[in-house]
Amino acid sequence: MAEPGGERPVPAGGGRPAAAGGGRPAAAGGERPVPPGGERSGVVADIERVQEIADYIAPLALRIACTYRVADCLIGGPRPVAEIAAEVGLHAETLRRLLRVLAMRGVFTEPAPGVFALTPLAQLLRGDHPLSLRDAYPMVAADLHAWAGLEETARTGTAAFPREHGESYYAYLAGQPAVSRRVDASVEAQNRLVVRTLIRAYDWASCGTIVDLGGGTGLFLAALLARFSRLRGILVDLPHVAAAAPRVLAARGVSDRVVVVAGDYFATIPPGEDTYLLKTVLHDWTDEHAGRLLRAVAMAMRPDSRLLVLEAILPDGDAYHVGKLLDLHSLVLTGAPDRSREQLIELLHQAGLETVSVTQTATLAVLAARRAV
Structure with missing residues (x-):
């Protein structure tokens, strides 16, 4: 299962820092002075950018707006905050302050005092949007508690979640059905874009029967089978996750072509099938556990079977890539890394698989990949 995303602290005070003594800051150490008239440029713009990156207030406000489906209340147009709050069950003044923060970031707008409306960014939070992100960003308190332990993780390199909660991330979800449903819904929402990009990236029609190990509620497998009518599938995941799969499969009209197996995919790997699929599974496990899983898959494969591994490959350099975020999130929750292309190929090689x-x-x-000869 995919990750929900992490939040970061905001600087003390929450606003833009004023220059000492109330005047314009001096151009020291290469900083550029603020021009007369107060335009935001130079070092002030840089400070504001750092504040934006360090902020955890707006990300948490966004998660409340998503959890309580605020955008859906505004599909018909601008509404007073009191009406929105009454509809979703939130405190009106608190919701106003929350939406004001999001409007500052371009998510929602306040065209009149106390009245809010959708923006192009907020449209993505509507439940009826084809690429809706509404369920992608739930409020999961247990994750936030884990992130509060990031300082110790930074010192030791160990996962924060088991340290903060006394059990592993997936053991926790197994015992918390309501939280697990939120996480599963988050994965489903994020999968909508993933499905669109991956559906054309491989010759899925030739895959025969696909064994989707750790496939969650089956959204990705269902999308493949809905597109390619000759495919069949076997979905393997833990019982509390697999229990929701029949609903997803039925919604896509593929229930008759999928067998759902409730079990631990380390121990329950149907042998001798055409294609084995590990979609965003390896990043949840250390090299030791990932290697053990891959060796088990290799043993289950026929000589002509194939293994498809879908992962975010971390690029070098400073460019934005979601895999870099997932890498840190995986460390906090499970202690496992995302990997480079070379690291994934070597991991497969060590398990007797040839890329x-x-x-x-x-x-x-x-x-x-296939079994090495």
Whole structure:
């Protein structure tokens, strides 16, 4: 399962710092002075950018707006905050302050005092948007508690979640059905874009029967089978996750072509099938556990079977890539890394698997492998 995303602290005070003594800051140490008239440029613009990056207030406000489906209340047009609050069950003045923060970031707008409306960014939070992100960003308190332990993780390199909660991330979800449903819904929402990018990246029609190990509620598998009518599937995941799969499969009209297996995919791998799929699974596990899983898959494969590994490959350099965020989030929750192309290929090699091809997409890469001869 995919991750929800992490939040970061805001500087003390929450606003833009004033220059000492109330005047304009001196141009010291290469900083550029603020021009007369107060335009935001130079070092002030840099300070504001750092504040934006360090802010955890807006991300948490966004998660409340998503959890309580605020954008859906505004589909018909601008509304007073009191009406919105009454409809979703929130405190009106608190909701106003929350939406004001989001409007500052371009999510919602306040065209009149106390009246809010959708913006292009807020449209993505509507439940009826084809690429809706409404369920992608739930409020999961347990994750936030884990992130509060990031300082110790930074010192030791160990996962924060088990340290803060006394059990592993997935053991916790197994015992918290309501939280698990929120996490599963988050994965489903994020999968909408992933499906669009991956569906054209590989010859899925030739895959025969696909064993989707750790496939969650089956959204990705269902999308593949809905597109390619000759495919069949076997979905394997833990019982509390697999229990929701029949609903997802039925919604896509593929229930008759999928067998759902409730079990631990480390121990429950149907042997001798055409294609084995690990979609965003390896980044949840350390090299030791990932290697053990891959060796088990290799043993289950026929000589002509294929393994498809879908992961975010971390690029070098400073460019934005969602895999860099997932890498840190995986460390906090499970202690496992996202990996480079070379690291994934070596991990497969150590398990007796030969990488045949690597196809990069705008979201995940597709690594195709077979049993080494």
